[in-house]
Amino acid sequence: MRVVITGGFGFLGCRLAAALLRTRTLGGAPIERLVLADRTVQPDSPPATDPLVDIVHGDLIDRLDDLFAQPVDVLFHLAAAVSAECEADVDLGMRANVDTTRALLDAARAQSATGGPKPRVVFSSSLAVYGGGPGLPLPPVVDESTLPLPQSSYGTQKLICEHLIADHTRHGFLDGRIARLMTVSVRPGKPNAAASGFLSGIVREPLAGLPATCPVNPGLRVALSSPRRTVHGLLRIAEAERGTGPGRLEGTVPVNLPALTVSVGGMLATLRQVAGDAVADLVSIRPDPAVEAIVASWPAVFDNQRAAALGLQADPDFLSVVQDYVAEHADAVRVDPPPWRVRRRDS
């Protein structure tokens, strides 16, 4: 099969590609080609150097012919403009998120309409589709039957794409699957323009010996998922057979990936536990109303039964998330003593 990942050189795209290249199969079928499509590419470093990988470089909307030059069996659509930039520039978000997705769906439909395989399209949506609006607050616990009422343009655009994919799936144009991602933490690398970026930054930067700003009240609770579990969720949703019953995907209702609920203060306490006071004190609390408005509009507590039926579980606690990060990104950790010596208090 030929698998395409848009945003293939992004953080999640690279991890997803690496996971696919480890097994070289998806849902039991061998992967013949893995196409990584992105506006920015690193052709000389893994996973791009794998002989199975093809690279499509450029704006997606201009490179659809290349993506679909050979039949696409599975398309992971991860590419997106992120929350803060979409809030600041609605037109940019509409182009990058809505118009691009729509063009991809058109191409996928054209493939199946002309006798090609009906592509499986796995869309990375977001918890940002949810939000409590005036007169209609979010319920204390959110599941897939909860009304999405996005309070950001990013969430609005993701939700629009969800509905387009559901409609195309209902028509039989493609086989769409929607995974709503929680905030992925801890992301390695540089800060991005996501409003949630600080939820990685307040751990990543201090561990690198750098100061970090926390733009929200530490009492704010958030819904997190580690990179590992997020990629696992995307793969599981891509592999799931259609039908009713445990382990199968029914209909076009999105799946919320499992959420670890933690307060920002709790995250900082874990950092203190792992890396000590000097490191934790690198974080200063400086509320930013624009960021807080977006992040506080997202739900923090989920009922993840639908994901659990697919075998997906949340991270057990934030300590394990930080320990994973430290173990995987030792080169980005520059504190003394090395925090990977720290073990759970209860073990």
Added chain:
Amino acid sequence: MRVVITGGFGFLGCRLAAALLRTRTLGGAPIERLVLADRTVQPDSPPATDPLVDIVHGDLIDRLDDLFAQPVDVLFHLAAAVSAECEADVDLGMRANVDTTRALLDAARAQSATGGPKPRVVFSSSLAVYGGGPGLPLPPVVDESTLPLPQSSYGTQKLICEHLIADHTRHGFLDGRIARLMTVSVRPGKPNAAASGFLSGIVREPLAGLPATCPVNPGLRVALSSPRRTVHGLLRIAEAERGTGPGRLEGTVPVNLPALTVSVGGMLATLRQVAGDAVADLVSIRPDPAVEAIVASWPAVFDNQRAAALGLQADPDFLSVVQDYVAEHADAVRVDPPPWRVRRRDS
């Protein structure tokens, strides 16, 4: 104020225009110009002949400059491709419903961004945004907190527009208000390509002495609103002040217009009561799976508290709806004896 109605020569557009021209005010403010925009116009008949009326003729997307040549204070956006044509041609529906609405919103935003008034945009959405999907059935009673899971492309497109309008309103680009219309019955005139068209046809055609086909099982329940109450609902939502409390509109959550719940069999029984056996026998039941799939996916029972807080009530019964139709469209009723002599059984 300058008021624009898109789809201004459609059935609801004409009725809305006539209602506005009766009072020549909206929300207490005098209407200086009323612009009726449509692809098909009847410039020589009311309401177009009123001196307050301007006509903009053509595809909306090509005539935005004319619509916004003078500041728009209130925009009723009624123009749309209807359900059956959107289901048969998804691209047509996306262009007519989504792209056109988006272009209108862009123009409205440009007006307020360049120092013009922030337009009030009243969008006619539809109960078709709701539907029970596999694995997530509709609840027995629907209200505005119910998850919309459209089972038609028309419903999908209306829902996408709702979210665009909500996001534009949240940003302060415009003041959007969303009325979800029930199936309007009894519509006069010719059948259209709406899947729900028969819900007018099974009354209108027999009353005109013509045969009619009912494409669904008579046990199917539907949610109706008379033309009069539908137009009243649009006006009320346009006029409502923003804020909290009774009679005010809070936030961007749509308002479901009040629904009269009736079975198709009950509608036919009312026709029989009003017009007699010979007329009622002009209706033949011939289920059409394509139509039934769309119409049966829509909810029939609503909790209309939100509309009630704005002072809106459903039609009391279908008999009064038919009596209204007969009284208003005497020229389209050709049965003997004339059914307007028939009064309620209980009066």
